[in-house]
Amino acid sequence: MKKTTQGFIVVIILQLIILFGMAGYHMLILKTGTPITLKVQPVDPTDLFRGDYLTMRYDISQLHKKDFADPGVLENLAIGADVYVPLKQEGAYWIQAGKATVLKPTKLPNAKSSNNELYIKGTVENNYINYIYPESFDNQPPRSIAYKGKKPDAENMDRTIELNFGTENYFIPQNKGASIDWRYDTVTARLRINKNGAAVLEQLLVNNKLWP
Amino acid sequence: MSEQHILDEIKQRYSRHETKEAIYLELLKHGATVDDIAAAYKKAQQTNAKTTEEKTVAILITFGAILIGVGIFAFVASNWPELTKTTKVAILIIGMLITYMVGWYLREKTNHQKIGDAFILLGTIFFGANLYLIAQIFNIRVDWREGMLIWLIVALAVGITTENRSNYYGSILIAFVAISSYFEDLFTALDPENTFYTLHRMPHAEMATILFTACAGIMYFIANQERQTQKQQEHRAILTNIYGIFGAVMVVLAWIAAQQTLAIALPNFLPRLMGGLTVIAISYAFESRESLIIGLLAIVQSMVSLELRWQHLEQVWGSPAIATAALGIIYYVVGTTNKKPPYATTYMVIGTLTLVGALFFASSREGIDIIGTIVAHPFTKPLTSTLLIGTLIIAAAILTRAIRQKQITAAESGVIFGYLALFAVTIAIAPRTPQLATVGIMSYQSIGLTTNALIFGAIYNIALLAGIIGIILSGYRRRAPWRINLGAVLIMVFIIVKYTDWFFDFLDKSVFFISAGILLLIIGWIMDRSRRALLSAIHRQS
Numbered sequence: 001m002k003k004t005t006q007g008f009i010v011v012i013i014l015q016l017i018i019l020f021g022m023a024g025y026h027m028l029i030l031k032t033g034t035p036i037t038l039k040v041q042p043v044d045p046t047d048l049f050r051g052d053y054l055t056m057r058y059d060i061s062q063l064h065k066k067d068f069a070d071p072g073v074l075e076n077l078a079i080g081a082d083v084y085v086p087l088k089q090e091g092a093y094w095i096q097a098g099k100a101t102v103l104k105p106t107k108l109p110n111a112k113s114s115n116n117e118l119y120i121k122g123t124v125e126n127n128y129i130n131y132i133y134p135e136s137f138d139n140q141p142p143r144s145i146a147y148k149g150k151k152p153d154a155e156n157m158d159r160t161i162e163l164n165f166g167t168e169n170y171f172i173p174q175n176k177g178a179s180i181d182w183r184y185d186t187v188t189a190r191l192r193i194n195k196n197g198a199a200v201l202e203q204l205l206v207n208n209k210l211w212p
Numbered sequence: 213m214s215e216q217h218i219l220d221e222i223k224q225r226y227s228r229h230e231t232k233e234a235i236y237l238e239l240l241k242h243g244a245t246v247d248d249i250a251a252a253y254k255k256a257q258q259t260n261a262k263t264t265e266e267k268t269v270a271i272l273i274t275f276g277a278i279l280i281g282v283g284i285f286a287f288v289a290s291n292w293p294e295l296t297k298t299t300k301v302a303i304l305i306i307g308m309l310i311t312y313m314v315g316w317y318l319r320e321k322t323n324h325q326k327i328g329d330a331f332i333l334l335g336t337i338f339f340g341a342n343l344y345l346i347a348q349i350f351n352i353r354v355d356w357r358e359g360m361l362i363w364l365i366v367a368l369a370v371g372i373t374t375e376n377r378s379n380y381y382g383s384i385l386i387a388f389v390a391i392s393s394y395f396e397d398l399f400t401a402l403d404p405e406n407t408f409y410t411l412h413r414m415p416h417a418e419m420a421t422i423l424f425t426a427c428a429g430i431m432y433f434i435a436n437q438e439r440q441t442q443k444q445q446e447h448r449a450i451l452t453n454i455y456g457i458f459g460a461v462m463v464v465l466a467w468i469a470a471q472q473t474l475a476i477a478l479p480n481f482l483p484r485l486m487g488g489l490t491v492i493a494i495s496y497a498f499e500s501r502e503s504l505i506i507g508l509l510a511i512v513q514s515m516v517s518l519e520l521r522w523q524h525l526e527q528v529w530g531s532p533a534i535a536t537a538a539l540g541i542i543y544y545v546v547g548t549t550n551k552k553p554p555y556a557t558t559y560m561v562i563g564t565l566t567l568v569g570a571l572f573f574a575s576s577r578e579g580i581d582i583i584g585t586i587v588a589h590p591f592t593k594p595l596t597s598t599l600l601i602g603t604l605i606i607a608a609a610i611l612t613r614a615i616r617q618k619q620i621t622a623a624e625s626g627v628i629f630g631y632l633a634l635f636a637v638t639i640a641i642a643p644r645t646p647q648l649a650t651v652g653i654m655s656y657q658s659i660g661l662t663t664n665a666l667i668f669g670a671i672y673n674i675a676l677l678a679g680i681i682g683i684i685l686s687g688y689r690r691r692a693p694w695r696i697n698l699g700a701v702l703i704m705v706f707i708i709v710k711y712t713d714w715f716f717d718f719l720d721k722s723v724f725f726i727s728a729g730i731l732l733l734i735i736g737w738i739m740d741r742s743r744r745a746l747l748s749a750i751h752r753q754s
Contacts, residue, residue: 005320007373012312015339015366016305019346023301026350030297053348080417080472164353171348201351 033192069099121197122163167201277330281337308338360390361423417472424466431459456502484514533574538603540567575672
């Protein structure tokens with residue numbers, strides 16, 4: 001066999017490994033992962049090349065100091081860092097079960113008391129300071145003046161951590177984006193989560209019915 | 213003269229678009245007969261037509277393959293609801309494999325190499341489409357930038373293994389899109405907010421570091437291979453140049469990603485500095501002048517980033533302009549002492565642009581305001597002072613060395629020393645208060661400058677204009693067209709920038725345009741005089 005042909009075959013095998021690896025990893029989670037349902041708040045943009053998709057955010061996508069086991073680490077929590085959020089089932093939906101951590105939990109919170117608990121792994125998408133106004137907003141100086149030349153008092157500061165779970169986009173058949181009425185429909189997402197907290201978005205539900 | 217010799221000569225002259233008569237006359241002078249020339253001329257014409265036809269066919273086929281790829285991409289993207297996920301994945305992967313196999317068969321087993329190459333390119337397009345479509349099938353995030361880098365690596369690898377030039381050209385487009393998607397990361401260092409909040413981090417930085425390094429490595433490998441077989445083929449040179457630039461940007465991005473992989477608050481200037489130095493080393497190792505441009509610019513960015521950081525820490529404003537100007541001078545002087553002509557020009561062009569850019573800022577309204585607050589007291593503001601004084605000393609030392617080695621003209625060294633003196637005086641005596649008169653917390657834009665500021669403003673503007681005119685004059689002196697062209701462009705930019713910057717408020721439009729016109733006439737007259745002087749000097753020599 002010619003040398004170029006050998007090289008060509010190797011490069012094709014490499015491509016197959018990448019594509020099969022990508023598809024296989026997600027398929028495995030879809031087959032073996034635990035199904036959970038989360039409430040979503042969608043927006044509806046369009047990707048020129050990939051048709052219509054929804055960008056959504058979950059109730060657990062925005063966390064604050066109080067939601068973390070160790071709020072001290074938040075100041076240096078870099079964008080792209082991993083955060084683990086414990087979840088528990090409450091009725092039809094899953095909600096945050098306890099404090100989020102930046103280290104992978106070795107033991108789930110209250111693991112003995114319930115089997116319906118697991119954690120979801122997210123990455124930090126945004127990390128910013130919030131100034132908590134002690135009284136009514138109108139009585140406070142503009143933020144730029146309040147901050148100028150000094151650090152805000154620790155007790156007036158909170159942090160917002162925005163998380164991305166890799167399941168924020170849902171691709172829908174072209175031109176069907178308009179068939180959901182976001183004002184009245186309840187939109188939820190069914191995810192599958194594996195033992196390591198990796199999630200795959202399986203299905204979107206509108207008013208508890210599969211959609212589209 | 214042999215038949216082959218005549219044919220080669222005609223082909224060469226043909227490619228230079230010489231007329232038929234000129235070619236005949238030249239060959240007759242060399243002793244060829246009319247019949248021989250006529251026969252060879254006919255043959256050359258046929259070969260030329262064949263090459264042109266081949267090129268057209270190759271372009272058409274490549275374009276056709278790209279169109280088919282884009283069509284299938286868009287078709288599959290509409291996400292057919294009838295098919296299961298497994299079926300979709302199977303269709304995509306089998307489609308890609310079939311395309312590759314057809315391409316390989318046409319290349320290796322038939323005589324249709326061009327069409328085979330086009331199919332292999334189509335296979336590569338399929339791979340990229342599949343990456344994103346599989347991501348879509350499993351609802352993986354939209355802004356998947358690393359996907360572009362994986363696609364690029366595969367496209368380049370297929371190009372190398374099959375020696376397929378279509379793939380190289382396709383890769384240029386992929387590389388362009390990939391780099392564009394990281395543009396924000398390249399320039400975050402210049403955001404003063406980011407000097408404090410170094411929490412900005414590109415997602416999947418670890419993966420990005422590996423991918424950028426791999427992309428840069430493969431691109432330099434191809435560029436080097438192309439350079440060795442380059443000779444006079446223009447298209448190969450273009451590929452080498454483009455890969456040189458893209459490879460260099462990828463190296464800088466790899467350093468930025470590596471810094472973010474560490475996830476600790478390292479200052480933003482560091483990866484730019486390391487990236488710049490690595491790229492400069494590579495540019496010498498691979499003789500890639502294009503990479504040198506990126507390396508020098510990365511160091512300028514690193515310097516500005518460092519200064520922005522330190523000025524925030526020490527509350528000293530204005531030092532970036534002067535330190536950057538000094539860096540521009542260092543580049544320029546290094547260029548004058550460099551022995552390799554293309555490298556020397558690169559250093560001088562980037563140096564000139566850096567110096568002039570910094571002076572443009574320093575001579576603006578905001579620049580004067582900021583420069584007024586420079587404090588060079590080494591005890592209270594050690595970081596900024598060290599950098600400012602350090603860059604000026606290095607610039608002066610390099611200049612002295614160049615003068616000793618007689619590698620810089622007296623006029624040039626005089627102008628450069630003038631600049632260094634101006635910067636030193638600015639640091640030493642600039643008043644420590646803002647130069648723009650303010651009323652309460654009102655914006656200064658409409659209020660105007662103090663007398664001190666007007667003097668500084670006038671000096672810096674004159675220094676800038678003198679520098680630009682100096683570039684043009686040195687162009688005549690050194691017989692370097694790039695200097696004359698660069699100077700002419702900078703004069704235009706100067707007039708436009710200064711019009712909007714200074715004269716807008718307090719000079720009548722007509723007065724400004726008349727002054728600008730007179731200025732251009734004077735410069736034109738000086739340029740014409742220099743040209744005549746140059747011509748008469750050449751005349752005398754001959």
